[in-house]
Amino acid sequence: MSDAVPAKEAAALDAADGLALKRAEFDLDDRVVYLDGNSLGAPPRAVAGRLADVVGREWGRLGIRSWEESGWWAAPERVGDRVAALVGAGPGQVVVGDSTSVNVFKAVVAAVRLAERDGDGRDEILVDAATFPTDGYIARSAARMTGCRIRPVDAADMAREAGPRTAVALVNHVDYRTGRLHDLPAVTAAVRAAGARTVWDLCHSAGALPVHLDAGGADFAVGCTYKYLNGGPGAPAFLYVRRALQDRFDSPLPGWNSHADPFAMDPAYAPADGAARGRVGTPEILSLLALDAALDVWDGVDLAAVRAKSLALTDFFLRCVEAYVPQGRVESVTPQAHAERGSQVSLRCAAGPAGGAGEVMAELVRRGVVGDFRRPDVLRFGFTPLYTRFADAERAARVLADVLADVGEGAGR
């Protein structure tokens, strides 16, 4: 296939893209192909103006009154409802705040406590063996503090590994390294059939594809908002607690923001009802309201269309790589099957004469194609359907082929 064919095809695909107009709602540098939205989403244009108003008027003029008058106090639940709509959750079950790690702690400890209440001696926490590390570290701490043990198992085996000792299974919906998507409803059903509960980590699926928390029967879920939800660097994470469990949700971090009547300043703790029970301390309002503004880009967006474009983009990128890159230089570790693919493509890139995957990614970035590198040998390319174009996918594959050729030549072939 000549270089002209994918470029022409990209132009045709972009012309037919029903989400193409969304790109204008983001502040992007058109000289750069930004394929790192799976690490840090690009800024929606609405954020800068909203932050200026929050600082200048809400903080500067209204000051302390903004906790009520500007809706700061209720923002974790209000923004939570906006996130809920993007992860298949009805209102009142998602709260935004804290980091993903802190929310993993709340959810795993709460799930273990539910098992303790059930009283059937379950003392095992299953953890996705390939998990993003923080989930494993925090789950181990939760195990230590609740007298449980940790057992790492492959996410693909989670359904059959859950057994009579299992209190909770902590699973990544999409693997951060390979981009593999796991079957949330099926795993959830199997874990529940074994009498255990699930905590889903949605960091790499929220905003990337339809997630069906309510319909899938998930018990708990957590996720970040700075990847496909574009909330800004370190934007606050979220916690989902299924409605049926809210009354029994027993948080290990019962800060004053989760009190039934916070301003009573009661020395005795009484938990709030609903999603607010997942709060802890005072939320970081500037980051939270930047996220709120960032979520405006989802107005009127159909997640099925997002998913269709995501799969078309990753399919197309893989075909471009096949067309441009000499066979054997890279190998996709992202599943071919659509049902098993998130919204990224990970290419294993063996070390060549002039360096390994780290050097290749550094050179890609220098040439205006921004993905990222995960040790030891993975090039990650994230595709954000709201702003990534097919032309970006084509250019990324073309520049990758150039870099791989030049890196080889640079070593004196």
Place this chain on the structure above:
Amino acid sequence: MSDAVPAKEAAALDAADGLALKRAEFDLDDRVVYLDGNSLGAPPRAVAGRLADVVGREWGRLGIRSWEESGWWAAPERVGDRVAALVGAGPGQVVVGDSTSVNVFKAVVAAVRLAERDGDGRDEILVDAATFPTDGYIARSAARMTGCRIRPVDAADMAREAGPRTAVALVNHVDYRTGRLHDLPAVTAAVRAAGARTVWDLCHSAGALPVHLDAGGADFAVGCTYKYLNGGPGAPAFLYVRRALQDRFDSPLPGWNSHADPFAMDPAYAPADGAARGRVGTPEILSLLALDAALDVWDGVDLAAVRAKSLALTDFFLRCVEAYVPQGRVESVTPQAHAERGSQVSLRCAAGPAGGAGEVMAELVRRGVVGDFRRPDVLRFGFTPLYTRFADAERAARVLADVLADVGEGAGR
């Protein structure tokens, strides 16, 4: 004393104020007397521009590279060192991130674990009986998860109550309700003499007065940055771990940001050295860098001068109240003794014919004097030496007298 006397005195005091020029560095509405900096500090002018740059250039143009190139990754320690300088701590011991509540959890659990290592069977957590509630709620959770018991004692009695069973004493440096300042070095020494460790909550002292964490021998400290440090609504909190304890600091929230080599993505946890061990997940960068910009106002400020002005302001306000408000209408619950006073004045205000303290504060706010109300009957006025003027104190007392008179009349006297 006629009304003219305090007003004249205020003008003279403001004219002689060595910190008076600092006020210009804040974005304040001159029509309002803002005495709520002990709840939410006013915005330093530098914040808006810095946030615009962080969103537009660092996030928008550099994107993911900003974690290194814009210093985002190291910001929790870097900003931590700036806070450290304001609370009497040498560099490398303070990290910024999470909420005060989450940091109380880390510190109290870590202190209990130190006692466990010591192996002398200490299983008691002393909590300031008048504590801001979240400290008590979180300490109780820490006790539950570590097999300890909680014993509330008056902060003034903490020194003599610490005993052979005590693992840790959690004390508020300044009482949020009364404004009473406790003696950090003396309490710390007494608790240490009893073989226990201290966790100081500096929410109402950091930035309000000199704090001597290192010199006073404090083991742990936490605090917020949105009061006298003016970091913005819900600005991230901080955690101090004394250098000598850092190697044994065993966090209950060992997220990936506290790993010795976070990007190794190692399934096994290995804690970082130094202050970074207190980190958990990805920091909320927008809120963190707003705080960073806000801290610029401290450049060249001598905390001894801040303390001197703080005491002069609260002394003067109390004298103005005495001059303007009929005897018996309000009563100060803030100690007269300078050594026992923070940077606020709390006035108990008995319910009058037309309403109680809540109604009085609401009317004060309507008339441009912003303090706050704490149930059941306390009017709180915070004095931030960097921007509060003596004229503000005089006006606040005068308007308070007017409101109290009108509220009485309004009821038909």
